Amino acid sequence: MGISDGNSLVQMCIVKVAQNMDVLEKKVSRISTSVIWAAIWRDLDQTWRWRLKSALPDQDWKQRCLERLFHMVLFTQVRRGGSYLSNLSDSSILSMTVKHVQVLSLHTSTKNICSLASGDLRPILSSLEKGVTSLKLLDVKSLFKHGRKYVLFVLHRLLDHGSVREVVLRRNPDSSFLSWLTSRRRGHQLTVSAAPETPHTDGHCSVVDDLDSRCSGELEEPAAKRLALDMEENPEVLCSEFSSANSPADHCPEGQIHSLDFEVSKCQILNTVSHILPTWLCLRKLHLHSDWLISEQEMAVLVESLRRLFLNPGCSLTDLSLSHVSGHTHLMSMLRACPTLQSLCLEICPPADRNTWRQQPRFTENKELCLEKLTVRSTGPMTAACFLPILTSAPKLSSLHFTGIHLSQQFFHTLTEYNPSLKVLKLEDINLSDYHQEILQFLGCSVLEELSFRDCRLLDKCAVKKDFLLPFVEALKGISSIRTLMLAQNRLATSAIEMAALFSGCRPSKITKLDLSSNFILPAELLEFAQLLETYKPVQRLTLDLRFNPLDRDPEIKGQALRKLIPYCNILTDDWDSRSTMADHISVM
DSSP states (O other), X not given: OOOOSOOOHHHHHHHHHHHTHHHHHHHTTTSOOHHHHHHHHHHHOTTOOOOGGGOOOHHHHHHHHXXXXXXXXXXXXXXXXXXXXXXXXXXXXXXHHGGGOOEXXXXXXXXXXXXXXXXXXXXXXXXXXXXOOEEEESOHHHHTSSOHHHHHHHHHIIIIIXXXXXXXXXXXXXXXXXXXXXXXXXXXXXXXXXXXOOOSOSSOHHHHHHHHXXXXXXXXXXXXXXXXXXXXXXXXXXXXXXXXXXXXXXXXXXXXXOEEEEEOOTTHIIIIIHHHGGGOTTOOEEEEEOSSOBOHHHHHHHHHHHHHHHHSTTOOOOEEEEEEESOSTTHHHHHHHOTTOOEEEEEEOOOSOGGGOOOOOOOSSOOOOOOOXXXXXXXXXXXXXXXXXXXXXXXXXXXXXXXXXXXXXXXXXXXXXXXXXXOEEEEESOOOTTOHHHHHHHHTTOOOSEEEEESOOTTTTOSSTHHHHHHHHHHHHTOTXXXXXXXXXXXXXXXXXXGGGGGOSSSOOOOXXXXXXXXXXXXXXXXXXXXXXHHHOOSSOEEEEOTTSOGXXXXXXXXXXXXXXXXXXXXXXXXXXXXXXXXXTXXXX
């Protein structure tokens, strides 16, 4: 396929190049094409802004651009003004870009989704089966308004015949589709061998007893089973047509979902999630999001379901994320129920009245956790003391991210003593102005690779800001492993000049990413920083984030500073021209 508007020589050449793009790319593998792909991306996405993570290698830029282009051609309209698209038909673009699609996002364009089941686009669907590993269903109800059986067929091919192992669900899919989808949870064992324990809750045993009664045997109700069976029939029939017009298709395989990112509606934790979890042995990542508070009762049921899952030696779950949890009281119970969990992310909405907080249980067996990554965001008053028992029981912790949590004097000391393998520390919206000595002592014996103090009011109580910044810089230079330093939103202003000393002396820092965004840095201050950097000449190229600083107050001085920085930095700024300048000098990271 590929030529639909006539066999012109130009079109024939374009199709031939598209078919042999991999060979051509190998021939020019030493030439960086990041600038070209970045320009194409900006043309495809007019609202895009540079971010610190945007300095991507060539192949990442290319995959990102071609995946977006595929979605635009299949589901929306593409402007043909760009010279690289003007002579290409839709079918040519689809055939050229489909092999670069790793994440397929299905929105509400049912007609175009159904077209994937048509004979004309079956080669495209076959390619998607091979390459797509993540499927995003952003509005399931709208998807099923028209052409339900064809949508199901496409999903069936991707999930069961294809390579999709990660699913993102948004906007409350109906129960029958959810039953059909979660049938892909089967592992080698379906039984939960150990007897249930009564969870440590007050007044909620009846809910757990109800879960006990439903967890034996198959978990779906008969009505849900019938709905799921009805939904399975259509893909089987269509698969027979898809395979061959003359011979029936073999029995369709059933795929496995290893990662589920699920926007749960009210009561779905009680009625759905808690029932399927104990037998979902192949599940590795579970992210539950909601727009409402997950109650204590629901958390008790969820913890019990997780405990049942982890009792099975075939359990694969290592990554758990929950949003809008009403408190932290079940945190330790959850970790005790999931002893091999490696990553936990929580968004906690604590009650405003601290008198209503219940004391969370402590570890009684002095048992170590396998936890390697902990992320906690609090939307209300909460102290780090709530999490010290976890930190002291997690010697393998390598990444810690706290947002909106009040620290205690023991926090940094605990990290030093109990978390010697910590590689990433991110603190956000936390007042650190009273913890300068603790920070310096912690840095003196850390092996950090990434440090982020974002909106942490670092210098708010400093009469002389150098009194902290100078030893802070020296402590950072002493950490040979650190590569990323993020200090956004700390009102550094003139003090940002001191950060240039990171790259001075006989043992300069090996930092390659420095975020100084939103720090009220003026053009004259940036010029002084640039002059120092020009003197110190960093050995490794630096990605420098200067966005959201008032640099436009003196465009001439700003231009002088940027020109001095360009030989040493990939610069991220707010205006278009500076981003283009950065792209012209970007290098493969």
